[in-house]
Amino acid sequence: MKTCRLLLGVALATNISLTAAWAEDLKIGAVAVLEGAFAVLGEDGMRGVTLALQEFDYTAGGRNITLITGSSDASPDSAVRATRKLVEQDGAPIVIGPLSGSEGLAIRDYAKTQPNATFINGVSAAQDTTLRESAENFFRFSTEGAQWMAGLGEYVYSEKGYRTVAVLAEDYSFPYTQVFGFLEPFCRMGGKAPQDARFYVPIGNKDYSSVIAALPDDVDAIYVALGGADAVNFLTQYEQAGGDLPLIGGSITVDQTVLGSEGRARDFVIGTPSAGPISDTWDDPRWAEFVAAYQAAFPDGFPSPSLFAHGYYVNTKAALLALDKVDGNLSDGGNAYRDALASLSFETPTGMVALDERRNAIADIFLTEVIEGPDGNLLNSTIKITPSVSQTFGLPYEEFLKYGPVSRENPACE
Secondary structure, three states: OHHHHHHHHHHHHHHHHHHHHHHOOEEEEEEEEOOHHHHHHHHHHHHHHHHHHHHOOOEEOOEEEEEEEEEEOOOHHHHHHHHHHHHHHOOOOEEEOOOOHHHHHHHHHHHOOOOOOEEEOOOOOOOHHHHOOOOOOEEEOOOOHHHHOOOHHHHHHHOOOOOEEEEEEEOOHHHHHHHHHHHHHHHHOOOEOOHHHEEEEOOOOOOOHHHHHHOOOOOOEEEEEOOHHHHHHHHHHHHHOOOOOOEEEOOOOOOHHHHOOOOOHHHHOOOOEEEEOOOOOOOOHHHHHHHHHHHHHOOOOOOOOOHHHHHHHHHHHHHHHHHHHOOOOOOOOOHHHHHHHHOOEEEEOOEEEEEOOOOEEEEEEEEEEEEEOOOOOEEEEEEEEEEEEOOOOOOOHHHHHOOOOOOOOOOOOO
């Protein structure tokens, strides 16, 4: 009897201990680029995290949420350092982030070394983060860069009549993903993007004079996949140089983080077609509610939420919804929590989102064109919505892999 009472006492004590462990305040980490050329992007991403937490009153699964932030400079090493601190020193079992494409690949690999932690993307959008060598504890509810291009290649070929384009992009995994997503359908329809008309520059490039001088005259348009200060610098310098070729925008090239900047280049980008996970003018109550909440919370923010605010918001909301499903209980190393994430389907400001078997989002994508809004702000106006875009664009997984990894040369498109 004494032995039974002792075992019962141990069991009760253990149960009380585990209950206390998941009833305590829960730390959630968030990593974004807050240094360098993409800092303005990361700042808006963090606004998205805050919006989701405010919506849930900083509570999920019966637990109070404490947010701990980490800063990177868009390099993989800095993202891993920031994330490692949040997980291994601060004790955050859930981390939201990162922002930049190559950062996401690095965090995916780090996630494999931390099986009891859960990593939920910020807005990092390199294709291979989830398509190849995915990590079972890394989730992306914000789609990726090739998905963001859905409908754009076909549109500029059929509606704009473009047949040959030059390419200008930053030299890392996310722009490769965007270029692939744009060029694959464009080239399949008969378009060309010669290798000698493709220009790749490092993040933080300030002087585009040599690139502008080298741009060929015998193309119909320039596809530009630059972000943040890089996009602003190029657009300003191209306009000052008298450039007159039409532009086709990568998702972050005509995002609010660029359109919201001051300068003459604002007018230069009016009429630029693009595509991505949001549209500033989408006439839907879900989007209108999100915009109103953003503007009320951040009067010093952009006229409309950027795709970075949207992506971080969606991923943070997923983190909180899944916590509700497991009553905040992570005592099994987060296994039940990750099962809840994998099966999650929910409404976002831009429609329903769900995950595929590699934990990558399936969601609607917007084809847009830059316009001047009624108050003088530049906005992306909705042309068309492509519903439920998957990472393989409807192809079987093994068949899609035959395209090969994204790179400077893929697709050849000569």
